[in-house]
Amino acid sequence: MKLLVTGGLGFIGTNFIIHILNNYQDHSIVNIDAELIGSNHKSLSNFENSNNYKFVKGNITDRVLMEKLINECDAIINFAAESHVDRSILNAKPFIDSNIIGVFTILEILKNQKKRLVHISTDEVFGSLETDSADENYRFNPSSPYSASKASSELLINSYVATHDIDAVITRCTNNYGPQQFLEKLIPKAIILAVHNIPVPVYNGGKGIRDWIFVDDHCNAIMKVLHKGKKGESYNISASNEIDVLTIIKQILSIMNKDISNYELSEDRPGHDFRYSLDSSKIRKELNWSPKVSFEEGLKTTVEWYLKNQEWWKDIADIKTLNSIQWKS
Ligand SMILES: NC(=O)c1ccc[n+]([C@@H]2O[C@H](COP(=O)([O-])OP(=O)(O)OC[C@H]3O[C@@H](n4cnc5c(N)ncnc54)[C@H](O)[C@@H]3O)[C@@H](O)[C@H]2O)c1
Incomplete structure (x- = not known):
């Protein structure tokens, strides 16, 4: 399986690529990243000459480039995003560009190319919770430009599934931690x-x-969703x-x-x-995932x-x- 990973020079994308290249011999990866803040080539330098890994410098808002890359892959895992809440308070524009226009660009291409999109979202779309935990149907209540941009992209994706029948699944994860952040x-x-x-x-x-999750546990969950997740569904991922x-x-x-x-x-x-706080019983029950x-x-x-x-x-x-x-x- 040939995966197009976006934002693969960032923290979770890098860990995901290492996870795939070390554990799945039958998967290859094309990594597109705009080399923005937080990106780092060092962790993937060992794979630079490998046959099943290729890096492309580019922006997910570049329709022509994305059209070509999507055409050559079997599925897309969209990590690319501006991800730091504090920076979104200082200047929200890059968040609108990457997190909303970037997703819109991918969705427009997927109207004509039937490929699976796994979109990586966040628990922050639900905003601050007092005592309860958000399940997949909890109301959105984002409170930063970052979380609002992630919630917006989710709504766009759902609308493209409903109106254009694209094959998309959404994962919402809690705070990741681990090497290479x-x-x-x-x-x-x-x-x-x-x-x-x-x-x-x-x-x-x-x-x-x-709510904290070790990044490898998140990567395992993404693979479950890629291979077994149901079109149009979202899955909350938490290690409680x-x-x-x-x-x-x-x-x-x-x-x-x-x-x-x-x-x-x-x-x-x-x-x-x-x-x-996320309730992740759906992915645990339906896709048999649990954190290790x-x-x-x-x-x-x-x-x-x-x-x-x-x-x-x-x-x-x-x-x-x-x-x-x-x-x-
Ligand atoms: N880190 C967390 O705890 C966490 C939790 C839940 C969800 N997420 C989501 O996971 C994804 C990855 O998060 P991360 O912590 O690895 O972020 P990160 O900031 O470490 O990496 C993001 C990467 O995306 C790239 N990028 C940004 N905009 C781009 C664009 N327009 N085109 C191409 N590349 C672009 C950057 O260059 C960077 O390498 C994000 O979508 C984020 O919203 C993160």
Whole structure:
């Protein structure tokens, strides 16, 4: 099977490609990525000369290029997106372009080419939940331009399934963590600041709750949905690890044998959701998926990976002050 992976130089896409190339001999991959913020070639460099992996630099909004690539593949896994909520608050335009226009471009092509699309969405489309967990039919209530752009693309996809009979499935996943995540996200950022003994900044008293899944478990779920998911359906993916941010920071500091009080409370960001929670019983029951990696094990693996692979991140993290990281453009 020839897969077109979009955004495969990003965190989850890279892990997905490594997962496929290591475990599925009969699958090959074309990776299209625009090399935007968060992308990194280093992790895939081992595969650059392999017969079953090819990289194409390009944008998913490029209709002509996407038409050609889709024509040559059997299915598309759409990871490509602007993914950082804080950046969407500063400037939402790139989020509209990649996350909505990009999906629209793919959908228009799929009106004429009958290929399966697996679209990677997020638990953030449901917004902040108080005590309950969102199942697939829960109401959308996005509160950032990022989550609103992801919700919009889901609605577009559903409309193309209904009106143009395209073969699309949607996955909604909780917060991923694991090796190769770009440094501005919570877990890698905390690890790297801790390496430099810089206090980790924590929003909202660290009380915000996120539901965490090890990236390999997410990749396994995507393969189940690709091969067994029903057209027009969406599948929530969660490993049921709801943990508050401060607990995670302290666990990271403890794994690294650092002072567990080396964090500082910082101002909350606008529109900050307090809690995300997904009910993933549908994928567990219908597609026989379950997560394999406990949070303790996955977090230890992740911390060890960043400590062992400092050459992966040293040249993109520029430690300027005691409490912030400046990103090299
Ligand atoms: N990271 C998470 O915890 C999480 C959770 C749920 C869902 N998701 C979704 O999973 C997907 C991947 O997330 P990630 O964390 O790997 O993101 P990421 O930011 O690490 O990677 C995104 C990649 O997409 C590429 N890209 C962006 N816009 C593009 C465009 N228009 N054309 C081509 N390439 C483009 C970027 O260059 C980058 O390499 C996203 O769709 C995100 O919404 C992420």
